[in-house]
Amino acid sequence: MEASICIRPARPADAGLISRIIERSIRVGCVLDHRNDPQQVSHWIGRQSADVISAHLADAHCYLNIALLQDKPVGVGMVTTSGDIGFCHVQPEWFRRGAGRALMTDLEGWLRIRGVAQACIASTRSGAAFYRHLGYREAAPAFSDQGLHRVALHKALVVPD
Template identity: 55%
Template sequence: MEASVHTCKATPADAGIISRIIERSIRVGCVQDHRNNLRTVANWTHNKTTDHILPWFTDRRLYLNIGLLQDKPVGVAMAASSGKVAFCYVLPEWFRRGVGQALVRDLEGWLIEQGLRHSRLNSTRTGEAFYRRLGYQAYAQAFAVAGLYAIPMHKALPEV
């Protein structure tokens, strides 16, 4: 039986592992999006270093969480009080084990606590089916940004 996923609010002490999870998820798990184009990978990861992540913890408009499986940090996600899910990254070796779902559900809970009724995000090709399974739907035409294909998606959040 698979161990259950646990999510918790991230802390500044987690910044290094957050950076490593994001970078590995992008480099290994998102090949469909960047197609091993080094420039695209560099553009996508350049602002995901520990130094870039640390200020996120002092911005009260952001909520950053960590997903733990077997007591190991294996995923990270972030949302903004505007209703936008900024990202959800999971280490590729832990894909399809409920980590991403737990992270996004936790973000959605936080958004509901902020009084929001809708969530939105820009998905990559890699994440599109995942977000669709969570109830997100495309609402606008996809667009290119920094060498990537972005799909605008949204979801109505349940009422409290």
């Protein structure tokens, strides 16, 4: 039996690690979206550089988390206090093994504690089925964002009394 996945809040020192996990996830797991177009990949990865991640980590309106398996980082996620899921990326060798679900459960829990009633994400095609599996539904027609096909999804969150 595989060990359980642990989720912890990200720390400022994790910025480079988070950026590397995102880069690997995009390069390997999102080929459907970027079709190995070097310019597209470079642009997408540049939006998640260590400097950008550091800024998110310093922003009180953002929460970033890290999924660990036996103390090894296997995935990362981010959400804002407005309910926007910024990203959920998992190392390719850990796809479909529960890390993404654990990251999202933690992000959604963070939102619920803050009284946020709905989570939203502008998913890529490669991620849309994952979010639908977690209960997200289309909120608007698909659209294009800097060359990437996006699907606007949302999920109602039950807020504790």
